[in-house]
Amino acid sequence: MRQCPGRYVHREGKPVGGTEARDGKGAASSAGGTGATDRAEAPGRAGATGRAGGTAGAPDPAGPRGPSGPAATPGDAPATSAGPPPAALTTPRGRRPVVAALMLGMALAAIDGTIVSTAVPQIVGDLGGFTVFSWLFSGYLLAVTVTLPVYGKLSDTFGRKPVLIAGIILFLIGSLLCAAAWNMGALIAFRVIQGLGGGALQGTVQTIAADLYPLKERPRIQAKLSTVWATSAVAGPVVGGLLAGYADWRWIFLINLPVGAIALWLVVRHLHEPARPRPRTRPRIDWAGALAVFATGTLLLTALVQGGVAWPWLSAPSLGLFAASAGLAALTVVIERRAAEPIIPGWVWRRRTIASVNLALGAMGLLMVAPTVFLPTYAQSVLGLGPIAAGFVLSVMTLSWPVSAALSDRVYNRVGFRLTAIIGMSAALLILLAFPLLPYPGEPWQPALIMLLLGAALGLFQLPLIVGVQSTVGWAERGTTTASVLFCRQVGQSIGAAVFGAVANSVLAARLLDAPAPGLPDDLDAVARTLEDPGAISAAATDHLRRAVDAAVDYVYIGAAGAAALALLALVVLAPRRFPVISETVNTETGDSPDAR
Numbered sequence: 001m002r003q004c005p006g007r008y009v010h011r012e013g014k015p016v017g018g019t020e021a022r023d024g025k026g027a028a029s030s031a032g033g034t035g036a037t038d039r040a041e042a043p044g045r046a047g048a049t050g051r052a053g054g055t056a057g058a059p060d061p062a063g064p065r066g067p068s069g070p071a072a073t074p075g076d077a078p079a080t081s082a083g084p085p086p087a088a089l090t091t092p093r094g095r096r097p098v099v100a101a102l103m104l105g106m107a108l109a110a111i112d113g114t115i116v117s118t119a120v121p122q123i124v125g126d127l128g129g130f131t132v133f134s135w136l137f138s139g140y141l142l143a144v145t146v147t148l149p150v151y152g153k154l155s156d157t158f159g160r161k162p163v164l165i166a167g168i169i170l171f172l173i174g175s176l177l178c179a180a181a182w183n184m185g186a187l188i189a190f191r192v193i194q195g196l197g198g199g200a201l202q203g204t205v206q207t208i209a210a211d212l213y214p215l216k217e218r219p220r221i222q223a224k225l226s227t228v229w230a231t232s233a234v235a236g237p238v239v240g241g242l243l244a245g246y247a248d249w250r251w252i253f254l255i256n257l258p259v260g261a262i263a264l265w266l267v268v269r270h271l272h273e274p275a276r277p278r279p280r281t282r283p284r285i286d287w288a289g290a291l292a293v294f295a296t297g298t299l300l301l302t303a304l305v306q307g308g309v310a311w312p313w314l315s316a317p318s319l320g321l322f323a324a325s326a327g328l329a330a331l332t333v334v335i336e337r338r339a340a341e342p343i344i345p346g347w348v349w350r351r352r353t354i355a356s357v358n359l360a361l362g363a364m365g366l367l368m369v370a371p372t373v374f375l376p377t378y379a380q381s382v383l384g385l386g387p388i389a390a391g392f393v394l395s396v397m398t399l400s401w402p403v404s405a406a407l408s409d410r411v412y413n414r415v416g417f418r419l420t421a422i423i424g425m426s427a428a429l430l431i432l433l434a435f436p437l438l439p440y441p442g443e444p445w446q447p448a449l450i451m452l453l454l455g456a457a458l459g460l461f462q463l464p465l466i467v468g469v470q471s472t473v474g475w476a477e478r479g480t481t482t483a484s485v486l487f488c489r490q491v492g493q494s495i496g497a498a499v500f501g502a503v504a505n506s507v508l509a510a511r512l513l514d515a516p517a518p519g520l521p522d523d524l525d526a527v528a529r530t531l532e533d534p535g536a537i538s539a540a541a542t543d544h545l546r547r548a549v550d551a552a553v554d555y556v557y558i559g560a561a562g563a564a565a566l567a568l569l570a571l572v573v574l575a576p577r578r579f580p581v582i583s584e585t586v587n588t589e590t591g592d593s594p595d596a597r
Contacts, residue, residue, distance in 0.1 A: 002092065095212055098222065101266035102205045103228045104259055105164070108171060109201040110229045112194060113140065114236030114251050119244035126249065129184025139188050139304045143195025144202060145490040146297030149291045151200045152207070152483020153343045156476055157285070159273050160208045163479075167200020168264045175256040203483040208271070210470040210478055216409070218467045223406035223410060226463065230398030232346040237391065289343040299325035301491070304498040313502065346485045347477075356574035357469040358419065358488040363567035365492025367432065369500050370553075370560035371397060371451060377524065378553040381531045383444055393448045397455035406461030409467075411460065417468030417579045422478050422571050424460030429564040431457055436554035440547065461567075468579045492563075500559055504552040511548035520545060524552060 078507075116123070116136055124133055127150035155163040174194030181187035209221045243251045311317045336342040349355045371394060377392035412420040431454045438446050466485060473481045504524050512520055520541060521527050527545050530537065538547075 005035040035057055048460070058596055071322035075496070080545070095208055097266045097270040098212065099224070101180040101263045101271070102209060103224060103337040104263035104266070105168060105201045105205050106225050106228045106258055107232045108168075108260055109144070109198045109205075110174075110232035110238070111236040112198065112256070113137075113144075113587065114232075115240040117237050117240060119240045121251045122244040123187070125185075127181065127184045127187060129187075132184060132188065134306075134310075135188045136191055138302070140195040141194045141305070141490070141494070142298055142301050143192045144198045145301060145487060145494070146294045147196055147199030148203045148483045148487040148490065149293055149344050149480070152366050152479040152481075153202050153286070153290075153341070155204050155207055155479035155483075157341065160204050160211065160274050160479065161267065161271050162198055164208065164267055164271075165264065167197045167204060168267070169197070170194075171197025171201060172257060172260040172264075173197075173203070178253040179250040196391045203479070203486055206466070206480045206486065207470075207482045207597040210467075210482065211475065213469070215471050218465060219406055219409040219556075222463050222467060223402045226405050227398075228399055228461070239390075277340045284341050286336070286339040286341055286343050289332065289335050289339050292328060292335050293343055295442050296325055296328040296332050296490075299328060301494050304494045307498055308502050308505070330371055343365040344484070345480060348480065351472075352574055352576050353472050353579055354469055354481055354484065356570050356576075357465045358484055359570035359574065360465060361426075361462065361569040362488035362492035363563045363570065364425075364458065365489040366496035366499075366566075367428070368458075369493060369496030369562040370432070370556050371454065373497060374500065374504065374553050374556050375447065375451070377528050378549065379444070379447065381528050381549045382553070383447075384441075385444060389444065394446055394451060396448045397451040397458075400452050400455035404456040408463050412464045412468070416577070417464045418571055418577060420464040421461045421468075422568060424457050424462075424464075425564055425567050427457035428454055428461060429561055429568065432557050432564055433562040435557040440550050466582075471581045472579055472584060496560075496563065500556045501557055504556055507552040509547050511551055512544070515541065515544055524549070541564070 048251065120136070123136070125440035141438050150162055151167065152228075171194055174190050174192075174197055177193060178187055181190055183425060205225065209225060213221050239255075243249065243255070270437075298323050303318055303325060307313050307318045307321075332344075336344055337346065347354075348358070372596055375394050376387075376390045379385045379393045381389075385393070408420060408424075411423070415423075431450055435447070435450055438450075466482075469481060469485060470478055501524070508524055508527060521530055521538070527549060531545055532540065
């Protein structure tokens with residue numbers, strides 16, 4: 001039987017195709033993309049193919065054990081259509097430099113979100129602009145988040161390599177400009193340029209990682225990227241403080257240049273995407289949709305980030321921004337429904353698997369605010385630890401997360417992606433609820449143990465969902481799918497920072513109504529600064545403030561447990577019992593990859 005491009009054929013000659021949903025135009029959304037991109041991996045790919053059965057964990061459409069296909073993964077649905085084209089590189093030796101480039105790119109994006117934090121006093125002292133310095137973080141976060149969907153679509157349309165190269169170059173230009181900034185306004189603008197490059201780095205690195213490795217091997221590369229991300233996020237403040245204290249704060253941005261240059265060289269030299277036939281029609285970029293998505297995300301995230309900080313929640317700026325973002329969101333839906341190649345296609349939300357993973361990881365972004373934002377304040381204000389020791393209490397989570405993620409394939413290969421994620425988030429829910437039960441003031445090892453267990457639980461939750469959802473789409477849809485997942489996680493973090501910040505401050509205000517001394521601050525940041533110099537207030541007032549912070553963080557963790565419950569609800573109610581995994585390499589007639597014919 002002749003192999004049809006873009007699909008695999010049963011011996012009876014009936015095509016095996018389709019995905020779990022069709023798009024709004026009535027045409028099937030091929031999970032493997034088009035014939036131009038749906039080619040299988042070369043047989044030399046380590047662990048990817050074999051005569052007896054294709055990719056481990058990617059079952060054959062013919063059944064649990066087809067005539068020549070692989071054994072089905074117990075927890076995942078039969079394969080729906082032919083898989084993606086060959087990965088960017090097909091030999092382990094060729095993949096190593098690309099993996100190194102991906103890890104360097106991930107480190108750039110991760111560390112730059114936190115490295116500036118400890119250098120703020122030096123930056124403000126040199127450039128001024130204390131009232132607006134928070135935009136050094138907000139501007140970068142906004143640019144990264146709102147560009148993720150755009151870069152995802154561009155990588156599906158034009159390939160991963162040009163998008164990644166453009167992202168690295170843009171990031172390095174932004175870094176160089178930041179180092180040359182002459183005032184705070186210029187530095188904030190250049191941080192936005194950095195963020196525009198960071199959005200390309202985050203989404204495209206994750207997508208290329210899925211292209212490089214078959215389903216069986218993806219946990220290893222994802223665990224490496226998780227390790228880089230976690231290590232960089234924790235090391236960022238330390239490196240920033242050292243450079244600001246012993247050199248100059250401008251070196252915070254200059255050190256990106258050699259790292260980014262190496263990553264750029266590795267990508268240009270070693271990343272080789274498979275050649276694709278020229279499309280019949282010229283690809284059209286949905287510029288109107290991209291602008292609408294960018295504007296909507298910018299207004300919404302500005303309202304979330306600045307609400308309760310720069311202005312009260314119920315003030316005219318907050319209400320105006322929320323109203324404008326709602327109006328732009330409606331306009332975006334109209335534009336995207338009419339676009340020939342929308343930036344955010346409707347199938348992202350019509351397919352149960354992708355929609356449920358988006359919502360679940362959005363909820364995870366929400367709950368992650370509790371440990372990353374509030375735990376360091378708890379460790380310093382309640383436990384009396386210094387900044388380095390407080391950072392260690394949080395950083396132990398980065399030890400267990402990658403290990404759990406790397407071992408998660410042993411679980412999801414037995415029970416499936418959905419059930420593995422449910423197990424991980426159920427454990428996270430119980431761990432988060434255990435935090436308010438810690439004694440006051442307690443010992444540092446107690447919250448550290450909680451963070452160690454939480455990292456293990458979240459590693460078991462996040463990686464199976466990312467690997468699983470990437471495995472349900474073909475090459476031509478993988479960039480958009482990955483970007484939608486990361487976008488929802490980023491938005492969840494922004495919502496969590498706003499919601500839990502309001503919760504913590506309201507609890508503090510309520511607890512300080514009967515304070516033993518007048519004039520005590522009722523804002524969490526102000527309380528933390530006051531407790532750094534406990535001699536300035538009485539011992540009774542100090543103890544009262546510490547107990548108030550303890551209560552506020554307890555309520556935040558209860559709220560984080562509620563976010564974990566939302567993630568579980570999304571998986572239990574919306575996610576299919578078995579993810580419709582695409583067979584990546586199976587030719588059902590010969591048992592070989594099509595390239596081996």
